[in-house]
Amino acid sequence: MAKKSSKNKSNSNTIALNKKARHNYNLTDKFEGGMSLQGWEIKSIRSGKVNISDCYVHIKDREAYLLGAEIMPLKEASTHVVCDPNRDRKLLLNRRELDVLAGAVDREGYSIIATAMYWRKNWVKLEFYLGKGKKDHDKRADIKDREWAVDKGRILKNKNLNKE
Template structure:
């Protein structure tokens, strides 16, 4: 008799997050792209040796590249290959999406900030946003708003009791 598959998945699909992105940038439009990877990179990604905290997306010659992401090679999997942990990796996007990104970056002064890398079935996907950099006074305003929401919750909790 065949075993039934459990419906509850305990594993998260998230590979890496860029937690500083929302603090340093005002994010607007979300995009999702596949990545062109080599075999040793996939093995390292499965092992969790990825850092996307200081990476961004660069559009050049009507192609998008992930620049600055670090995928550290495994000693056992990449002994016969010369590995570059920070090589630019090509992103797989539609032509229409690329045209939108080019116009936003060149004409409107946006940056493309990578926020997450995750598994979508058996494919590695990158989530990135159009964003503008925050000034220090913008960051302070966000902190004040966040603290005010916490205080509002406390006030509402006390008034309901």
């Protein structure tokens, strides 16, 4: 029997993350959607030239669009293709999901924040949340709680070491 050839493939399916989202927003409901992309965008995504740190989702005419995501074109891109790195990309969602998102944004004042872009089989998916912006004092309280959890772990660890 012949051995299976191992492909040079990373274990992580994550393409890009928005690390500031959890710091700046209280995230509540999680959604996932596909994206309508062009060929040059897929090639750029495969090479890792994606930035979703300042992007968000906007509902317009009962359709969802990803705004602010930057996919840089490759230098080897064809000359006859017009590559706009900041174009609006349509999200592929069910009508029920669109209605929930539109209702939350219109009636309850939520924002829709993209947190991750990743591969699901051979499809590019976007993970996004409904969230409300945090005030500065909320951010400080979260930092304080996180630091206390670390200190508490150190205290308990030292206490257990001293008993032994």
